[in-house]
Amino acid sequence: MKNDKVRKFKTLKSEIEYQGRAFSVRQDTLELPDGRKTVYDIIDHPGAVTIIPVDDAGNIYFIRQFRPATGEILLELPAGTLEKDEDPQECAAREIQEETGMAARKFIRLGALWLAPGYSSEYLHFYLATDLYESPLQADDDEYISVEKLAYKQAVDMAKAGEIRDGKSLAGLLLLDGWLPN
Amino acid sequence: MKNDKVRKFKTLKSEIEYQGRAFSVRQDTLELPDGRKTVYDIIDHPGAVTIIPVDDAGNIYFIRQFRPATGEILLELPAGTLEKDEDPQECAAREIQEETGMAARKFIRLGALWLAPGYSSEYLHFYLATDLYESPLQADDDEYISVEKLAYKQAVDMAKAGEIRDGKSLAGLLLLDGWLPN
Numbered sequence: 001m002k003n004d005k006v007r008k009f010k011t012l013k014s015e016i017e018y019q020g021r022a023f024s025v026r027q028d029t030l031e032l033p034d035g036r037k038t039v040y041d042i043i044d045h046p047g048a049v050t051i052i053p054v055d056d057a058g059n060i061y062f063i064r065q066f067r068p069a070t071g072e073i074l075l076e077l078p079a080g081t082l083e084k085d086e087d088p089q090e091c092a093a094r095e096i097q098e099e100t101g102m103a104a105r106k107f108i109r110l111g112a113l114w115l116a117p118g119y120s121s122e123y124l125h126f127y128l129a130t131d132l133y134e135s136p137l138q139a140d141d142d143e144y145i146s147v148e149k150l151a152y153k154q155a156v157d158m159a160k161a162g163e164i165r166d167g168k169s170l171a172g173l174l175l176l177d178g179w180l181p182n
Numbered sequence: 183m184k185n186d187k188v189r190k191f192k193t194l195k196s197e198i199e200y201q202g203r204a205f206s207v208r209q210d211t212l213e214l215p216d217g218r219k220t221v222y223d224i225i226d227h228p229g230a231v232t233i234i235p236v237d238d239a240g241n242i243y244f245i246r247q248f249r250p251a252t253g254e255i256l257l258e259l260p261a262g263t264l265e266k267d268e269d270p271q272e273c274a275a276r277e278i279q280e281e282t283g284m285a286a287r288k289f290i291r292l293g294a295l296w297l298a299p300g301y302s303s304e305y306l307h308f309y310l311a312t313d314l315y316e317s318p319l320q321a322d323d324d325e326y327i328s329v330e331k332l333a334y335k336q337a338v339d340m341a342k343a344g345e346i347r348d349g350k351s352l353a354g355l356l357l358l359d360g361w362l363p364n
Contacts, residue, residue, distance in 0.1 A: 008255065065188060069222070069224045070305075073188055112344065119251055144189065167298060167353050
């Protein structure tokens with residue numbers, strides 16, 4: 001327990017180096033506790049939400065979609081990026097409709113985490129969404145997705161088998177543990 | 183189950199837009215299934231490993247460190263970025279020594295996942311590391327970290343309470359389920 005070693009670094013300089021569509025890259029110059037300087041590249045991300053929609057039978061809605069950054073079609077929990085100053089639960093309510101065609105009467109906040117703290121400022125909020133009803137909302141133009149429903153145990157088994165292999169989905173399943181009847 | 187909607191997009195162009203230290207940013211121009219074009223910013227990442235070191239008593243080694251991208255001191259499973267062409271298990275063997283001061287006689291691969299598939303090509307491998315013994319390796323210069331040991335249930339409870347809030351650590355705890363005696 002060498003906790004005296006752990007402390008925050010002082011930011012000496014912070015500059016935007018690249019402005020992308022979904023994020024920007026900034027470069028921070030930091031002063032280490034021993035006085036040396038170091039430089040970090042950081043993805044400046046507005047934050048996001050992951051939704052865990054669960055129907056009355058206890059099944060979880062997942063979506064399947066192509067992910068250009070991975071070159072693969074992945075099975076994931078629905079999620080979306082926060083718009084500027086957007087309330088995370090409002091974002092969850094919008095994204096569940098866009099991605100699954102369902103709306104939820106009830107949202108329960110399960111927590112939040114840093115998705116990739118080594119280089120991204122993305123803070124990701126998790127909501128359990130229940131009391132679902134059909135209410136499709138036009139999805140973003142480029143979303144070619146399908147919906148698949150899985151029981152909790154089935155989803156966990158698929159995660160352990162590598163059939164669900166997306167960071168937020170595994171984290172969401174851990175946070176969901178204990179929330180569903182049996 | 184509208185699986186016919188889900189297909190890969192064709193890459194028309196791919197260009198490096200920013201070259202950072204730990205990653206680069208590339209911009210891909212893609213053709214959607216309906217013929218329209220769209221542009222994605224993608225973090226080009228070499229991949230990484232997360233290690234779950236477990237001692238003979240069943241306790242898991244976590245590390246506490248400042249994360250400039252988040253502005254917070256976080257409690258996380260040990261992890262590290264792959265060097266070029268590096269075997270993931272060799273990376274795990276190196277990082278566990280650098281970050282915890284322990285080496286492992288046994289590594290068990292628990293799986294792999296895309297950490298942030300919305301915008302990053304980071305593919306993250308998970309290893310359970312057991313049969314530990316003391317064998318410190320000089321850490322990277324800028325790593326000011328402390329080691330903390332937690333029982334599995336304690337770690338899961340802390341994750342649910344938001345005291346561990348790092349994507350890979352929650353995913354790792356899900357993958358670890360069933361591997362430890364009780």
